[in-house]
Amino acid sequence: MHGMTAQATGTDILDVAREQVLGRGVPLTKEQVLDVLRTGDDRLQDLLALAHEVRLRYQGPSVEVEGIVSLKTGGCPEDCHFCSQSGQFTSPVRSVWLNIPELVRAAKQTAATGASEFCIVAAVRGPDDRLMEQMREGVAAIKAAVDIEVAASLGMLTQHQVDELVDMGVHRYNHNLEAGRSFFPRVVTTHSYDERLDTCRMVKESGMELCCGGLVGMGETLEQRAELAAQLAELEPHEVPLNFLNPRPGTPFGDLPPMEPADALRTVAAFRLALPRTILRYAGGRELTLGDLGTRDGLLGGINAVIVGNYLTTLGRDPREDLALLDELEMPIRALGETF
Amino acid sequence: MVADAGTPEPVPRVGDAGAWCGQCGEARDDAAGHDRCAARAELEPPRFCVHCRRRMRVQVTPGAWTATCSRHGSVERSTWS
Ligand code: SF4
Ligand SMILES: [Zn+2]
Ligand SMILES: [Zn+2]
Numbered sequence: 001m002h003g004m005t006a007q008a009t010g011t012d013i014l015d016v017a018r019e020q021v022l023g024r025g026v027p028l029t030k031e032q033v034l035d036v037l038r039t040g041d042d043r044l045q046d047l048l049a050l051a052h053e054v055r056l057r058y059q060g061p062s063v064e065v066e067g068i069v070s071l072k073t074g075g076c077p078e079d080c081h082f083c084s085q086s087g088q089f090t091s092p093v094r095s096v097w098l099n100i101p102e103l104v105r106a107a108k109q110t111a112a113t114g115a116s117e118f119c120i121v122a123a124v125r126g127p128d129d130r131l132m133e134q135m136r137e138g139v140a141a142i143k144a145a146v147d148i149e150v151a152a153s154l155g156m157l158t159q160h161q162v163d164e165l166v167d168m169g170v171h172r173y174n175h176n177l178e179a180g181r182s183f184f185p186r187v188v189t190t191h192s193y194d195e196r197l198d199t200c201r202m203v204k205e206s207g208m209e210l211c212c213g214g215l216v217g218m219g220e221t222l223e224q225r226a227e228l229a230a231q232l233a234e235l236e237p238h239e240v241p242l243n244f245l246n247p248r249p250g251t252p253f254g255d256l257p258p259m260e261p262a263d264a265l266r267t268v269a270a271f272r273l274a275l276p277r278t279i280l281r282y283a284g285g286r287e288l289t290l291g292d293l294g295t296r297d298g299l300l301g302g303i304n305a306v307i308v309g310n311y312l313t314t315l316g317r318d319p320r321e322d323l324a325l326l327d328e329l330e331m332p333i334r335a336l337g338e339t340f
Numbered sequence: 341m342v343a344d345a346g347t348p349e350p351v352p353r354v355g356d357a358g359a360w361c362g363q364c365g366e367a368r369d370d371a372a373g374h375d376r377c378a379a380r381a382e383l384e385p386p387r388f389c390v391h392c393r394r395r396m397r398v399q400v401t402p403g404a405w406t407a408t409c410s411r412h413g414s415v416e417r418s419t420w421s
Contacts (some may be wrong), residue, residue, distance in 0.1 A: 067402040092387035096397040106401040287383055309402030313385050318421055
């Protein structure tokens with residue numbers, strides 16, 4: 001059955017997905033994801049409803065809420081074409097560091113929303129000694145003051161740095177694939193896909209949870225979007241953050257149009273069907289791409305985690321709006337340490 | 341991070357209305373207008389000082405942003421109610 005497309009068998013892909021993913025917990029293959037991405041707008045509501053059933057069955061009704069903060073902003077030597085923090089483009093984002101008291105304040109604010117996760121992010125190729133020192137001090141200060149899990153996203157790591165982060169008590173590490181392998185060279189030229197995979201694998205083996213996702217809407221084909229879903233599924237991350245391109249002024253992708261909402265929602269559902277047991281998080285670009293109505297559709301179409309408040313360089317919704325929506329949808333906030 | 345209270349008065353603050361657009365850095369009276377910039381301000385902190393057009397150092401946190409011009413000081417805005 002694997003690899004056989006719906007067209008080839010004459011079977012409807014949503015029927016196949018219902019039996020295979022919902023019924024047996026077997027993720028969709030790359031070809032099957034592509035079939036889902038090719039379904040028309042007239043199937044969107046059925047698709048979202050199915051993805052929601054899958055999420056409820058394998059992940060339950062709760063939603064993981066996370067806050068993120070930039071410890072070191074801008075001036076990154078890498079050239080990820082979607083990113084306003086690269087020092088290689090004429091983006092207006094300037095380099096700035098957050099101090100430890102402000103980091104702790106941000107963690108406290110995040111915890112006050114009921115969030116269980118606080119992710120510290122730095123715009124770097126990989127950490128240097130100064131950044132690792134800041135992390136050690138910052139993570140200790142947060143743990144002493146706030147009841148929240150600390151995650152990190154600091155670029156590519158050495159084995160020694162992986163061990164150090166484990167030692168600090170960092171429980172989850174974010175390192176995205178960004179795009180499917182075949183599209184990746186169009187997005188990043190300063191490092192390779194395999195270098196990214198190396199860090200992801202080291203993180204998994206360390207016992208930290210791996211958070212690994214990507215962006216869609218960067219001009220990739222539907223095949224390449226399906227490829228990203230399949231490559232993520234193969235890595236089996238604990239969490240997949242899904243970003244919709246938010247075209248940043250001055251970056252090579254700055255003039256691309258934002259994704260169509262229906263396209264974005266189809267992608268959400270398709271990723272859920274490829275990753276039935278993974279936390280699937282709304283990350284950047286949801287306000288721009290989906291707005292309020294789309295946010296709600298996605299939460300009823302496979303998403304079970306959100307970022308609350310602002311992003312690294314852009315602003316998010318007021319957390320009260322997100323929390324009120326979760327309340328209305330009867331989706332409790334996932335408690336600290338709660339797993340499935 | 342907020343502008344120091346000891347600064348002599350005539351120094352304008354980055355949040356005040358000025359000659360330049362904080363979003364795109366172009367002149368405010370530019371015929372093209374700044375409607376898109378105004379809309380973008382909902383989802384973006386300012387990047388340019390409205391008084392001198394310098395690029396500012398901007399720190400975003402989950403519930404606030406702080407923008408600092410080396411000449412005209414800082415402004416901090418809470419984004420949570
Ligand atoms: S490595 Fe991260 S911060 Fe640097 S350019 Fe790429 S996405 Fe941006
Ligand atoms: Zn403007
Ligand atoms: Zn100024």
